[in-house]
Amino acid sequence: MESSTEAYVYYDPTKQNAWVDAILNGLGPNKQRYYKVASLQLVTLLVIVIAKTEYFSAISEVETTSCAVGLMNMIGNKGGCAVRLRLYDSYLCFVVSHLAAFTNNCERRNQDFREIAKRVLFKHQSDPSLAYLSHAWNGGGDEGVAYLAHHGTVLDSSKQASVFHADHLIWLGDLNYRINLSEAEVKQRLAVNNYEELLDYDQLMIERRAGRTFPMFEEGPVEFAPTYKFDAGTDRYDTSAKRRAPSWTDRILWKKPILGREGLTQLNYNNCMAMMLSDHKPVQSVFRAQIRELNRQKQSATRRALQQQLTETPEEMAKGTISSSFIEFDDVQFLEYKEKTLVLENTGQVVAPFYFLAKLDEAQAIPPWLQVSPQQGLLGPGEKILLQFEIMIDASVSAPFNQGQELSHILILRLENAKDFFISIRGNYQRTCFGVPLHLLSPMTIPSVNAEASLTSPPERRKHLLQSAKTTLANPSDPPGSVSPSSSSSSLSTSQQANLPKELWRLLTFLWNKNMLTLPNLFLEHGDRMICDYIRKCLDAGDTFDPSILLGEEEDQTQEAVGANSVIDVLVAFLECLPEPVIPTQFYAEALAASDAPDRIKLLKDKLPPLYRNVLLYITSFLADAIQYAPAAVKQDRRSCIVSLFTVLLRPDLAYKETNPALAQLKKEKLISHLLSIA
Template sequence: METNTEAYLYHDPTKENTWVQAVLNGLGQKKQVYHKATSLQLVTMLIIVIAKIDHQQYISEIETRNCGVGLMNMMGNKGGCAVRFRFHDSYFCFVTSHLAAFVANSERRNQDFTEIAKRLVFTQRSDKLTGYVSHSWNSGGDEGVAYIEHKGGVYDWTTQASIFHADHVIWMGDLNYRVNMAEPDIKAKLNQNKQQELLDYDQLSIERQAGRTFPMFDEGSIQFSPTYKYDPGTNQYDTSAKRRAPSWTDRVLWKKFGEQNKSMLKLLSYSNCMEMMLSDHKPVQALFEAKTRHIDEQKQISTRQNLVRQLIETKDNLTKGQISTSFIEFGDVQFMEYKEKTVVLENTGQVVAPFRFIPKMDESQVFPAWLQVTPEQGILGPGEKTVIQFEVMIDASISAPFNERKQEINDILVLRLENGKDFFIVISGKYIPTCFGVPLDSLAQMTIPIQEMVGSSNALDGTLRRSDANNKSPTSNSVNGGQGHQQANLPKELWRILTFLWNKNMLSMDTLFLDHGDRVVSDYIRKCLDSGDSFDTSILLGDTTDDQETKKGHNDSVGANSMIDVLLAFLECLPEPVIPTSHYSRALAASDSDEHVKLLKDDLPPLHLNVLLYIISFLNDAIKYSPSACKQERKQHIVSAFTVMLRPQLGFKETNPALAKLKKESFVRRILNL
């Protein structure tokens, strides 16, 4: 899967479709009897459900979800994808994830597991036909449901379903847990065929036994060699300078069953695939035998017909209903902040009441892009109620018009009862602008923090209008434009970020650029940038007392890498990247020529050129002052991460994504003179 920067923000189904076809083609002559039930991609993660065509009629309620737990807890470089569906009358949930890397990050991997388990939430559909079934999750006895509630998750299980609201849960992927032993010792044990001794030091097994991660899951006995890390194209463990230690990073686990239900799922085989040579990992495969529930269809049809007959004979055939409120107020909504409200719809009549949301007059869309509503439609029996959930979150893909005051959290939804009345639900809220997702031109013209400008709408509107004018006149000089307002050479937010990092002590840290920061610290930094508040060094750098020197060094690293995370997120959220989208093809073409790079720089808008040169200067110093032991690794991370400075226009399709990725990295190397 692609790891290029725009893959974190924009979905391109090309690779996903290619893999789906590859899986189907791998079935050979049996391909004709299988089909894709669903698939979902999140950057480097992809989950595909392939089923027999004969089973298609029995698969329903298919839902997919993903969540990123990477940069600032929102980017998809790390995270999880899940699919939940009903097969006959049992629910299956499959999760694939890519957790934090590096040996020392075991605790971070535990946190990633918890975050993914909490945030992958599906729609819980009320089904009276199966309401008699005593599922573990609706009898208060499910360990997984109790776990996410204990970890601070707040849910309404009448309308929501977690990954644990399933009869069968399979969790798989690159979990990245390592072996707590030095690389030479691990290889020595493997050469002596003492693999089972190594498993005593396996981090995932240790953390599971301690109850710190995956406590509600089981795993089969591992009888295969470590799946990581190999020289690509070989069965030889890593011989590069990094010499990554062999580990069982790739795993398949399943949700535990009680003693009475252990026969519900049986593991038939669990192994790796040593013949696969495409990656530095060896894939794992697991084969299960699962039991499912089946409804007696004849009794179901008979019961349904009797109910319909009774309803037809009812005297009062009018659809009637009521809602708990017609007004939903979200209040203040921050960037990347999730908020939800609910409305209760009740069938007060004597007949079945189908309901659905419909578009307003002369509009095609039912809901605005910033609002999700669940369920969008349904059927209520007499006296039944349902909770309708309204969710709002302004993320990087839609924040620009909100920051530019071109869009507001304001809408009216129409909820229709078939053969009954329409309800009008008013949605309102106040978006708190952020510097993330604002064009560079606008930020550079703001002399005060963006949240202070909100109080003066005329000032903010004027700034944005001037920014629009500049964008429409790319040849105008932003410094001597004669408009009465002088544009700064740099956005102050970018200056604050780099000023914090740009000193020899920071740049000399071993782990700078190599680890992620803390999501809470990153959120604190963003709020300071938006409000203009000074950075609190006790938060970013930790305690400075002499007796905590080791802890301080760790906190310094966390604070610095949190600032790096914020810098990358800031650049990723720009509506127009540092290298404008109009220059994207030229940049790729210039990746092998210093002369062409110089010509491209000369043609950049002045502000974009200033920003580019400022970032280049910072990155050159970051490489210059990096410790010799990690200099090469830091270079590679910088080159890969800062391809964020260029991306194509939305909707652009790469003919060769792998080649484009290499060209972008080559372009970054060339502008850094590496």
């Protein structure tokens, strides 16, 4: 796939179709015996699954998904595409990924693996005939699923599946792990085909042995030459000025099987030196897989026999106990993962089903901010089961808690033919500025953590703010003192600050000066997660930023860039978490239409509520200055990244059905580009 800067931002489906056609045409006379099961493109990444037509009726539940882990975990120059499918009664998953580049970015590659593994989730409908599979995956016996739980991934296993919820998982692509030797040292060993010694310095081998990346995967013997980097169109290693050291960047790994199960058998693993299209040489592998096919007749007969055995058991009421009726999460931070457990025991003499029951006035048994696993099951006499309760308040559910709703709920756990158990779930949510609507955050003069008085006491105050917000959205007339920013400003005036949430003003003020805007790597790299967390806590508590933490103790452009990019990370996260985006959802369709007619953009801006219009003007003016003051060598790259990143300024309502997501993304980017041009 093309890897130019423009390719990171714009998606062209014709290239995906061209690759599919090329693969099928490459099969020659056998082309008619094969068909495309699925394909998915994420900018420069593409995964395609081809199968024989004889398996058409045996393949079902085909799902595709992707996740970007490039700049801000949003730009698709790095990330993963995945396909999950069911073949007969086995699940297969294929992940294609492109991880962070450069020799010194080993930890970043490890982090990219973790992010892709955590964030690639598929839709999944449980099949009762394969319930034992779900138990094996989610009951702690699968190393991959346990890895996700350890790293804070929360998923509803009755509706979602991770890449590890598969009988066979193959992960391949440009993993970008390098060799920890100089170019000369690598080529010296290659001259005598000394692969074994080179592999001792291979970063992927080193990191896997240490358990820092791909810990649950296997790789076959690497007995072929490094696949990167070549002079394009040749089999000659890089002779350009950069002279990259040859490395095995392109790899194929597969997940170890669960103990006692048949896994994959690798029959071949090699590179393709004859391919000359790229500065990489492709790798290829052939596997043999054991595929499950259930005997439905035997399964039904066994079920009937068990049912008969149960009905012949003397009637007796089920009995049970739970270890506690209270789940206390204590203080809960925004985006913080917490888990608690309790034990349900069947103390009776009969088999007893259990499940969670919705209250009469509620549609769901479990609130959206809580995950419970398992949610249903069957307990034999004397059997116990551990119920896990997981909580993580993200932007999709945080709004009511930031507005004063208590973090509490009563769950009803039913043990069939026994009494119901009532489980009290409680936590103390620590309010944050993230996930609070602009019209509630803007008039707030105290830190978010102390916002209880503003949002919940007295109730009339909260009601007034909500009513004020509705009036604001309905009446777009300018309030007294409303101002617009100037793109030549290096900071915001006091009157301008009054029209911004104080948290947004603080972020922009830190960045909006020539020292920051002229940093070469601004917007082009990630910040530091610990610094991002520090910034978020400062915003919530109203604490002053410590320059030594953000910029370092001494004048150091590298540390300054890390601090500045951390602030940008937080800025984008703040905008992404807004329940109502800067361009409100009611204007989404009009905004997309304006992307093709720049003369309509002014009309669109005039329709926005004053607060939202001012926020949009401040942000686009800042971004225009960020592009203007960018060093010439990175100006175009910075502009491309900004355009893609700040599509977070608009999004549709949750109920909106996007007919062409790729085209919509392109239109959003065009709109942002126009807004920057006229800021």
